[in-house]
Amino acid sequence: MRTQISKNENSKGAVQANATHGLRDLFEVGLKDIYWAEKVLTKTLPKMMKNASSPELVNSLKNQLSETKEHVSRLEKIFEVTGVEATAIKCEAMGGILKETNSLIRQTDIGVVRDAGIIAADQKVKHYEIATYGTLHAFAKTLGEDKVASLLAMSLDEEKRTDAALTGIALNAINSQAHRADAITNT
Ligand SMILES: [Fe+2]
Structure with a gap:
């Protein structure tokens, strides 16, 4: 998450009047950041799905x-409830994770090894989302935005459940199959 919007800085880095000053500003920037990330993920997940082989992984990505x-x-x-403008601010962190995901897909052949890589990338996505929703939930509580806090808690719980499910898929089969494929390739 960015703590300051770069367009609010002049060429010498001096912060202008509409920069991030308080917790509410941080909260609003955080909402716009995760809004960007979630929207981009709706376009990236189908690509990950197309590249996955394991039925369990395909099913998880579909969900x-x-x-x-x-x-x-x-x-x-949440934007409606808080009156914050529903605009997305590019999330550089999520952009970086997704860039990494794309190169990982390009560097691997379709099969278990690519699946293991997709799970690894997807879990980085989930952990970023868990960190962001966790922070925004805490901010909302402090700001007295209880309704918003409970909406954020719902997304936070779902991200945690998905992360745990991905760990299950990796541990149940994919990692060991990928390791076996590795051993065969190297003999
Ligand atoms: Fe999400």
Whole structure:
């Protein structure tokens, strides 16, 4: 999450009048940041799905796509409740993770090894979302935005459940199959 919007700085880095000053500003920037991330994920998940082989992983990515669309709508509801303008601010962190995901897909052949890589990338996405929703939930509580806090808690819980499910898929089969494929390739 960015703590300051770069367009609010002049060429010498001096912060101008509409910069991030308080907790509410940080909260609003955080909402716009995760809004960008969730929206981009609705476009990236189908690509990950197309590149996955394991039926369990494909199924998880499919569920994540509908969950992510729900998270976008929930954020729009939060914008409505708080009166914050529903605009997305590019999240550089999520952009970086997704760039890494794309190169990982390019560097691997379709199969278990690519699946293991997709899970690794997807879990980085989930952990970023967990950190962001956790922070925004705490901010909302402090700001007395209880309704918003409970909406954010719903998304936070869903991200945590998805992360745990991905760990299960990796540990149950994919990592050991990928390791075996590795051993075969190296003999
Ligand atoms: Fe999400």
